[in-house]
Amino acid sequence: MPNTDHTPLNLKLETALATYLDSILASASLTGLQVLTSHTETEALESPRCVISCDAMSAVNPDLPGVMDCTVEIEYLTQHTTTTLANHKLNAGRLMSWLADLSVVKAALTATDGLHCYWYQFMSQRFEKETEEGTFCTRLTFLIRAQGKGM
Numbered sequence: 001m002p003n004t005d006h007t008p009l010n011l012k013l014e015t016a017l018a019t020y021l022d023s024i025l026a027s028a029s030l031t032g033l034q035v036l037t038s039h040t041e042t043e044a045l046e047s048p049r050c051v052i053s054c055d056a057m058s059a060v061n062p063d064l065p066g067v068m069d070c071t072v073e074i075e076y077l078t079q080h081t082t083t084t085l086a087n088h089k090l091n092a093g094r095l096m097s098w099l100a101d102l103s104v105v106k107a108a109l110t111a112t113d114g115l116h117c118y119w120y121q122f123m124s125q126r127f128e129k130e131t132e133e134g135t136f137c138t139r140l141t142f143l144i145r146a147q148g149k150g151m
Contacts, residue, residue, distance in 0.1 A: 007114065009148045010054035011039055013070055016112035017052045020105060021098075028098045030091060047079040047135070048091065060145065067118070067147045074099070074140045080130055089127070092138035096125060099140060109146065118145040 014037035021035045034046040038053035056071040076095050078088045099105060102120050109117035123141040130136065 007148070009066070009068055009115075009146060010057060010070060011037070012112065012115045012148055013054045013072060013109070013144060013146060014038060014052045016109045016115055017072065017074070017105075019112070020108040021050060021052075021095075023108075024098050028094050030094055033091075033095075047077065047082055048088075049077050050095065051075045051077065054144075064147075067145065070144045070146055071123075072142045072144055074142070076138045076140070077135045080134055080136055083136070085129065085136060088136040088138070092127070095138075096140060099142070109144070114149050116147045116149060118147070120144050 018035045018037050021033075025031055025033055025035075030048075032046075032048065034049040036042065036045075036049060036051050038051065038055070052072065052074050054070050054072045057068040060067045060069055074095075076088075076092045078091070080088075100122060102122070106117045106120045109115060109120070121143045123143050124139075125141075126139045128137045128139070
C-alpha cells in the first residue's frame with residue numbers, strides 16, 4: 001500500500017518540536033508555557049508562549065529527493081506587564097539550554113513518525129525588548145536537515 005501521509009515537512013518539524021518542548025516543560029522549570037506551531041489556530045494566546053515556525057526550506061541535492069535544509073525559528077514571548085526582563089531572559093536561557101542538546105533533539109525529531117532528522121544546528125539567538133504588542137521576545141534560529149518518510 002502506498003504511503004498516504006502528505007503532511008508537508010515543515011509542519012511535521014513544527015509539530016515534532018512542539019511535542020518535544022511539551023515533554024520537557026516541567027523538567028526545564030517552564031511550567032505554564034503555551035507551546036504553539038505556526039499553523040495552530042487559536043485565539044487564546046497566553047503568556048508566556050513559544051511559537052515554532054518553519055517557513056524556509058531548500059533542497060539539499062537533486063539526487064536526494066525530499067531531503068531539505070529547514071530554517072526553524074522559535075520565538076519565546078512574555079508580556080512585559082506580567083514579568084521582568086531578567087525573568088524573561090532567565091526562562092529564555094532555560095529554553096535554549098534544552099534546545100541546545102543537539103543529540104537529544106535530533107533523536108526526538110527522528111523518533112517522530114513520518115520524519116527523519118539528519119542533523120540539527122543552532123544558528124542564532126536574538127532578543128527584542130518590547131515589541132509592538134508589549135512583549136519581550138527572544139528568537140532562536142536552528143537549521144535542521146530532515147526528510148519526511150515516504151517523500
